[in-house]
Amino acid sequence: MEVWWIAPNGSVQDAYWYDTVGWKRFELAPAGSAAVSGGIEAVSRIPDSMEILWVGPNGSIQDAYWYPNSGWKRFELAPGGSAALSISIASLSRIPNSMELWWVGANGSIQDAYWYDTVGWKLFELAPAGSAASGGIEALSRTKDSMEVWWTASNGSVQDAYWYPAGGWKRFELAPSGRAAAGAELACVSRIPNSMEIWFEGTSGSSNGYCVFM
Numbered sequence: 592m593e594v595w596w597i598a599p600n601g602s603v604q605d606a607y608w609y610d611t612v613g614w615k616r617f618e619l620a621p622a623g624s625a626a627v628s629g630g631i632e633a634v635s636r637i638p639d640s641m642e643i644l645w646v647g648p649n650g651s652i653q654d655a656y657w658y659p660n661s662g663w664k665r666f667e668l669a670p671g672g673s674a675a676l677s678i679s680i681a682s683l684s685r686i687p688n689s690m691e692l693w694w695v696g697a698n699g700s701i702q703d704a705y706w707y708d709t710v711g712w713k714l715f716e717l718a719p720a721g722s723a724a725s726g727g728i729e730a731l732s733r734t735k736d737s738m739e740v741w742w743t744a745s746n747g748s749v750q751d752a753y754w755y756p757a758g759g760w761k762r763f764e765l766a767p768s769g770r771a772a773a774g775a776e777l778a779c780v781s782r783i784p785n786s787m788e789i790w791f792e793g794t795s796g797s798s799n800g801y802c803v804f805m
Contacts, residue, residue, distance in 0.1 A: 595633060595643050597625045603645060603655070619655055619663065623648060628677040632692070636684035644682060646674045650697055652704070668704055669714060672697055675725045679776065681740060685732035693730055693740050695723045701742060701752070717752055717760060721745070726774030729789065733781035741779065741789055743771045749791060769794060 593607040603620035625631070629646030636642075641657045649671035657663050675695045682692040688708040696702045701718035717740070728742040738754040749766035775792040782788075 593633075593641065595619065595631055597627060597629070597631055597645065598622075599627060601625045601627055601648060603631070603643070619643065620653070620665065624653065626650075626676045629674070630678050630680040630694070632680040632682045634682040634684050634690050634692075636690050637687050642682075642690060644668065644680055644692055646676060646678065646680070646694070647671070648676075650674045650676060652680075652692075652694065668692075668712060669702065673702060675699075677725045677774070679727050679729070681728045681730035683730050683732050683738065685735050685738060691730070691738060693717065693728055693742075695725055695728060695742065696720070699723050699725075699745065701728070701740070718742075718750070718762065722750065724774060727776035727791070729777035729779045731779050731781050731787060733787055734784050739779075739787060741765065741777050741791075743773075743775050743777070743791065744768075747771045747773070747794060749777075749789075765789070766791075 595605050598604050600622040602622045605619040606616045608614045626646045626648045631645040633643050643655045645653050647653045651667050651671045652669035654668040655665045675697050678695040680694045684690045691705045698720040700716050700720045703717040704714045706712045723742045724745045726743050730740040732738050740752045746768040748764050748768045749771050751765040752762045754760050772792045772794050777791045779789040
């Protein structure tokens with residue numbers, strides 16, 4: 592098992608566990624590497640790799656990846672000013688040769704970075720400026736041929752973008768204006784291939800949920 596978090600000094604901390612040694616800890620990135628209020632996310636596309644992504648203090652997206660033969664390496668995936676500082680990050684790997692990452696841009700856009708073996712990392716804008724409020728974003732893949740991303744807009748609505756190979760990306764409003772609290776975090780799960788469920792904090796402090804059966 593492995594877990595990562597951002598420390599109060601902006602370092603990225605790592606704790607890992609193996610049967611033979613129990614829990615160990617180390618510093619993956621030094622002080623000042625991460626925005627203290629920003630998100631951090633992890634994804635593993637194959638058993639021999641891990642990838643960690645976080646918001647840098649200058650609004651960049653930072654990437655640290657691990658393979659057995661090379662250990663940990665780091666690079667800047669998106670330059671300074673690409674991300675709002677107080678946001679979550681969402682990522683997934685729907686097939687072994689692909690990863691995808693989403694975050695809220697500094698201008699309220701939704702940014703997408705995707706990776707395939709044959710092309711490396713590519714970036715594009717999934718939703719234009721003003722589409723999102725600083726806060727939660729979440730994603731899942733219920734089947735290898737689908738991806739779904741949710742975020743909260745500045746008017747308190749919950750927005751949905753979904754992808755299938757035949758149609759590319761499509762968008763719609765999942766919950767109307769005023770349903771979500773400002774900056775609300777989101778949680779989602781797909782327990783069976785034809786079902787998804789998402790939860791978010793409502794404006795009254797209550798928890799709202801939506802379930803979709805395909």
